Structures are given as structure tokens and as C-alpha cells.
Amino acid sequence: MADVFDPIWSLGLMSGTSMDGIDVAMVLTDGERVLDWRAGETVGYAAADRAAIGYALENGFALRETPDEGLVLAERAVLGCHAAASARHIAGLDVVPEVVGFHGQTIAHDPAAGWTWQIGDGARLAEALNVPVVWDFRSADMVAGGEGAPLAPFFHFALAKRIGTVEPVAFLNIGGVANVTWVDPRKGAPEEEGALLAFDTGPGNALLNDWMMRHMGEPLDRDGAAAGRGRVVADRLAQNAVADYLARVPPKSLDRNSFALVAERMAGLSVEDGAATLTALTAETIAAAVAHMPAPPSRWLVCGGGRLNPVMMGILAERLNAPVVGIEAVGLDGDMLEAQAFAYLAVRSLRGLPLSAPGTTGCAMPVTGGVVSDPRPRRREHRLGSERSH
Numbered sequence: 001m002a003d004v005f006d007p008i009w010s011l012g013l014m015s016g017t018s019m020d021g022i023d024v025a026m027v028l029t030d031g032e033r034v035l036d037w038r039a040g041e042t043v044g045y046a047a048a049d050r051a052a053i054g055y056a057l058e059n060g061f062a063l064r065e066t067p068d069e070g071l072v073l074a075e076r077a078v079l080g081c082h083a084a085a086s087a088r089h090i091a092g093l094d095v096v097p098e099v100v101g102f103h104g105q106t107i108a109h110d111p112a113a114g115w116t117w118q119i120g121d122g123a124r125l126a127e128a129l130n131v132p133v134v135w136d137f138r139s140a141d142m143v144a145g146g147e148g149a150p151l152a153p154f155f156h157f158a159l160a161k162r163i164g165t166v167e168p169v170a171f172l173n174i175g176g177v178a179n180v181t182w183v184d185p186r187k188g189a190p191e192e193e194g195a196l197l198a199f200d201t202g203p204g205n206a207l208l209n210d211w212m213m214r215h216m217g218e219p220l221d222r223d224g225a226a227a228g229r230g231r232v233v234a235d236r237l238a239q240n241a242v243a244d245y246l247a248r249v250p251p252k253s254l255d256r257n258s259f260a261l262v263a264e265r266m267a268g269l270s271v272e273d274g275a276a277t278l279t280a281l282t283a284e285t286i287a288a289a290v291a292h293m294p295a296p297p298s299r300w301l302v303c304g305g306g307r308l309n310p311v312m313m314g315i316l317a318e319r320l321n322a323p324v325v326g327i328e329a330v331g332l333d334g335d336m337l338e339a340q341a342f343a344y345l346a347v348r349s350l351r352g353l354p355l356s357a358p359g360t361t362g363c364a365m366p367v368t369g370g371v372v373s374d375p376r377p378r379r380r381e382h383r384l385g386s387e388r389s390h
Helices: 049-057 060-067 067-089 121-128 137-141 154-161 205-217 223-230 235-238 243-248 262-266 271-292 312-320 337-351
Strands: 006-016 021-027 034-043 099-110 114-117 134-135 171-172 177-183 197-205 302-305 324-326 371-373 380-383
Touching: 006 067, 006 337, 021 337, 034 067, 034 154, 034 337, 049 060, 049 099, 060 099, 067 099, 067 380, 099 121, 099 262, 099 337, 114 137, 114 312, 121 371, 134 337, 137 197, 137 324, 154 171, 154 177, 154 197, 154 337, 171 337, 177 271, 177 371, 197 205, 197 271, 205 223, 205 235, 205 262, 205 271, 223 271, 223 312, 235 271, 262 271, 271 312, 302 312
Parallel strands: 006 099, 099 134, 171 302, 302 324
Antiparallel strands: 006 021, 021 034, 099 114, 134 371, 171 177, 177 197, 371 380
């Protein structure tokens, strides 16, 4: 491998809790600057693989106590799908990765109990691809007292520098869970005090996607069509069971199923009214996040599937006192940002640079992390989890 202080091409992999597929993206970085990238792609799951992984998502907490054959099938699907998606993407590129950042598939996240669970064996992926793999990004942060999430904020800081913004800006990701990163680009480094504040804002697309699948057999409310025909049922919105979470001071993070009770309270609504109410819930919880920020963002740059929902974006534009735009408006790829983030974090991990800080996850001090697995015959593994002071 080249000197990791020099820029290298890194492949990032991300499969979120919305189960849209595997995002695959290549980034040229030295772990501090984002110098270049290649167009990424989302590789969808075959029905059998999606079902196997979905089973683990629905039963993650129970499977931790009592593993079963369904977990084995889910782990096999995660590894096989990620290996196939990576190989296919690499074959179509004009550059070759020197490292892979592999997030794995989160199936349960319980920061209050100090644990998080991502399935997917990075050592076996390294052998399948014959490329070093950095994985298990979250454990070291949790050992240091952090929530283990979100981890994209350090990448957001690098992007804010790249696009040349000079005022505080918010990067909003509306995936299965929605999360926001408030960035002050005037700071010199992401771990510097006051540079970042990041947290999960509340439900993202997960509740809405589940609603549409349950009632329509569709994986999402495409283009906000159902929500656009419905009405927001105010009393159901008021009983949304998220008020306590919204009041909590960040950093804070969620599991995909943290608000299962919300979906139960939509029972009896039409498909359209349920979609409208759940869409409004996501937007309202995002708007509530401003109260926790050091200063209002000058603009909101939105990535993830939610930015493609015009109803959701319309409510956000009404509720946030700043421009709200898809991140493509500043020349970035809103579908690939999280995969790119793990490509970037992989290189930071190789360098021993921090991946999180008190303002992003609540860890005691900036901390690096990740497990590095080399393919055979050079196979080695070592965990990068030493804490760093400012």
C-alpha cells in the first residue's frame, strides 16, 4: 500500500436501515481533504437477500440474545451482496482502490446500553476483494463513552471546506433515520471544539417506507405522491411519542425501530393520510433540531432519499428559516454521501486520525477507531481505538 499520508483511492460501502440497496463510491483523499471522486452507484438487493437482511433488522435485539439460522442467512447475504457490488463497481472504474471502508449492516443500536451491532465480516470481504478493508467503525467510539453515531460529520466538515462555505451550514441526511451535522467551516479541524454538532433528529424515511410497504406493497412513497393526496391528521401528529427525544440535548442517536409506537398510532388512517402525517412528522422533528444548534445554519444541504420527496422538502422549506436544497446544488452526490464518508473514514482510520469527537457522538475526547483487515497472505487485523486529546 502507498504511504497513507499521500492521497489514495478508497472505496466506501454503505447499506442503511432504509434497505434501498448498497451504495458504492470511490473517493480520493488523504484523510483530511476530499480531492476527487468517481460516480457511485446503488446496487439493489435481490428479493431473497432483502428478506434475509430485513428479518435481522426486525429482530435485531432478540437475535443478540438468541441467534438463529435467520441471522446466519442475513450475515451471508450482507457479505455476498457487498462483495458482488464492490467487484462490479471496481471493474467499471479507471482507478483501483487501495483500501475499502465497510460499514456493514446495522441491525440494532442501543447507545443507552453502550452497544451497537453491525453484521458483515470485514476480514472475509478483504479476502474476497483482495484489498485491505477497514470495518467496525463504531465500537471504539462507544468504548470512549460515545453514542457510536453519527459518523459522517467529519466527512461533512471536509466537504464544507471543499465547497468553500464560510458560514455555518447544516448537512441533513434523511435516510431510515434522519440526522443532521451543523458545521462551522471557520474552524481548523473537525475535532476542534465548536467545529461540529451532530445528532439524529428523529424518524427519517423508515416509518413512511414501512407504512407504504404494509399498505401498498411499495418500498417508499415515490415522489411523495401518497402524502401529496393526503392530509396531515393533527391529533395523530400530536401523539407522536417523540417529544421526549426531541427535548434531549445532543449528541444523541436512534435505532431504526425506536419509534415503532408512532406507526401503531397511525392505525385506521387512509394510506394517503398516514403518509402525509408521517412525512410531516419527519419534517417537524428536523425543524425542532434548530433549537439545539449554536447558531442557525445559513443553509440546509439535504442528502439521502428524503430529498427526493417534494412534499417533505416543501414542509422543510416552510419550517426552516434558511434555504433548503438538495446537495446536488453544490456539486455533491446526495445518494452517495454516506458511502463516500466511509471511504474517507477508512483513510482517517489508517492514519490514526479521529473519526468522532464530543460534539458528534458525545465521546469523552476525539477518538479514532476501526479494524483493519488485510487479505491473505499478508492477513493481519488490528483495532484502532486509541483516544486522542485536542
